[in-house]
Amino acid sequence: MSLEKKFQKYTAELNKAANDKNIEVALSRAVKSYRSNTKAALERHPHTVQMAEEVIELKKESIKRMKELVDQARESIELNKGKTYFAKTREDALQLTSDIIGTKKIVVKGKSILAEELEVREYLIEKGNEVWETDLGEFILQLRNERPMHIVSPSIHVPREQVAEVFTEFFGRPIEPDIAKEVAAVKEFLRDKYFNADIGMSGSNVVAADTGAMVIIENEGNARICTAVPPVHVVLVGIEKVVPTFQDAMKVSEVTWRYANYTVPGYVNIISGPSKTGDIEKVTTYGAHGPAEIHVIFVDNGRSNMAGEDLFKQGLHCLRCGGCMYECPVFQQVAGHFGFRYLGGIGAIWTAFVAGGLDNAAPLIYNCLRCGRCVERCPVKIDVPSMITELRKRIVALGYSG
Amino acid sequence: MINHNISPKDFMLPQSVEVIRGNINKYGNPLALKGSEIASWARELNLPLQGEDYLFYTGGEYQLIPYIDSLVQAMTMMDQGSKVFSLMMGMRNLIDKTGISAEKLYASVLARDRERYNKISYKAASILKELGLNFYYLGERELYSGALLYELGFWDDLKIHAQKVVSLINETGAKTIICLSPHSAEVFKLVYPKLIDDFNVEVRTFVDMVSELLTAEKKLNLSGFSGKVVIHDSCRMARELGITEEIRSILSKFEGITMVEAEQNGKWTTCCGGPCKILFPDISGRIASYRVKELEETGAELIITFCPYCMAALDKGIDSKKSTLQLEDFIEFLYRGIA
Secondary structure, three states: OOHHHHHHHHHHHHHHHHOOHHHHHHHHHHHHHHHHHHHHHHHHOOHHHHHHHHHHHHHHHHHHOHHHHHHHHHHHHHHOOOEEEEEOOHHHHHHHHHHHHOOOOEEEEOOOHHHHHHOHHHHHHHOOOEEEEOOHHHHHHHHHOOOOOOOOOOOOOOOHHHHHHHHHHHHOOOOOOOHHHHHHHHHHHHHHHHHHOOEEEEOOOEEEOOOOOEEEEEOOOHHHHHHHOOOEEEEEEEHHHEEOOHHHHHHHHHHHHHHOOOOOOOEEEEEOOOOEEOOOOOOOEEOOOOOOEEEEEEEOOOHHHHHOOOOOHHHHHOOOOOHHHHHOOOHHHHHHHOEOOOEHHHHHHHHHHOOOHHHHHHHHHHHOOOOOHHHHHOOOOOOHHHHHHHHHHHHHHHHOOO | OOOOOOOHHHOOOOHHHHHHHHHHHHHOOOOOOOHHHHOHHHHHHOOOOOOOOEEEEOOOHHHHHHHHHHHHHHHHHOOOOOHHHHHHHHHHHHHHHHOOOHHHHHOOOOHHHHHHHHHHHHHHHHHHHHOOOOEEEOHHHOOOOOHHHHHHOOHHHHHHHHHHHHHHHHHHOOOEEEEOOHHHHHHHHHHHHHHOOOOOOEEEEHHHHHHHHOOOOOOOOOOOOOEEEEEOOOHHHHHHOOOOHHHHHHHHOOOOEEEEOOOOOHHHOOOOOHHHOOOOHHHHHHHHHHHHHHHHOOOOOEEEEOOHHHHHHHHHHHHHHOOOOEEEEHHHHHHOOOO
């Protein structure tokens, strides 16, 4: 498909999204509440702004030492009796995941943007597994066969009435458009899945190289159950997520959730190895209450290419707080339709390098207004407009050099 | 290294981009207008064509506004993949071969729009004169800054174009250029130095120039307006060039004005949608309407903006929302006191 065709297809979808009343209503509410929650959270915890500046330095250093830190994190996790793997490409990551999980398994998974990047769920289902998204928003999207429209609130565009519709069909009994009842229905359904699952899957927001501690920030408690109940836990994590120390990881975590509009999230999970006990005769035994095995797959898939470029390595600083999207004038009209696997202006950069390639990123690259308000919001001040400028230059260099 | 899944020969951008690019390369401005048309506003002013210090630079941008909208409108109505569209784009070649004036293509432009936007440069020059500044203007020789080549990624073309612009400017010995459009200012100030070695002029915007010229002795009056005004900050101005307070301080000195602020203002301003107009006109229009809504919520009667593209976009946004808000460029607003 030529670039021009891709633009046409993208534009058609974009215009359709712009006419979607649900998106319009949902987004205007979400933007308003994001802004007021974040303002309140930053006022209550004013040190966050300074801490975000520390995080910039910390991420710079971490990306510079990315390879070394990944090695160190792997060593730490192995010391903790976890197994680690390195996947250079998407295909490697899928193969490794599939080798661990096999077939005919029940898999419960927490929200992970990396999993979206790799399309892991689809892959595992194809391999004969039963896979359930446990984050409520992701669960709704799984049933609707849609992709996330926001990284923190994936089903931001689906109002309760539509949730009731899809639930009624799926559960085979009437579910009222009552949010509490909708939540309860999913809770009951997934509870059964958690306790029968063979595998729990998750991502990680940040990994400490010194200890192998992996942080998962969440509100629902689903990631906590996914990672604690099934006998095997598989973690997929991007290599850019590793920072030197445990304390660094705490700083990154706090800044992430604060700019994601939370004073503090419901749960902060820290996992560094399999469940264990030494309570009987001081003999360490694994799989006490939680998983006996933990497998951590570090995924590159274009990240080291990004790290190799002076202008673009800042793209790896992204904490995925989602703040920029609420401030993006294009996103405010069309939600995640301004995206491919990754969303918004920063998503255009990630699409180019990591998930989609320059051709799929091109419509996003040109849709970006380069207005720069995302930079104002970004806790780590990622200069998206400059990167967009450079990518436009490269697109033109490719297409018009002959 | 960045991967891609299609061959480089398929990496051509939609044709509307090619029209803009071709026009800048061939005619020196995005819509192939003649220099005489672009400079027609200056006829009665008899501005010097040579000078020493301050070069007044319109870049043709305010003058081009009504034509841009007419082109975009034509594109919005047509499916870009359709034969009709290719035919229309093919007209460019026809124009080249037969010498039909390109303006005819945009004959749908309303005379009053053309008149209004053309007049903005006139008003800007009159204000600077009133404030006692000696400056000169390149007239028909003046060239567009090339901002769209920069925006669209055509750096090789931009380099060639910039060289022409710089030769022209350097030839006059200008020390300072005063740009009416923030986009010209941005490109001159932040992009040209990356492309050209010997471009050492100081780049000023009309807004910050006026802010400097207004002193205790030199004042401007304001006639014919009293009421609530809201400022729409231009993104480039607020975030790239860091100019937000100057305009507020100037306006706050006028009697009869009540200044109100949008929740998203200054460096948090909401983009007018203009930058994606050529490729995504529908979304661009929606963003404009959204911004107009934000500005309406302030209870203001008049929006003041200071960028030609913001002006064009908000104007459209007001139309499509059937808003009763008035819209004026900062230049038009100041000129009220001179006329």
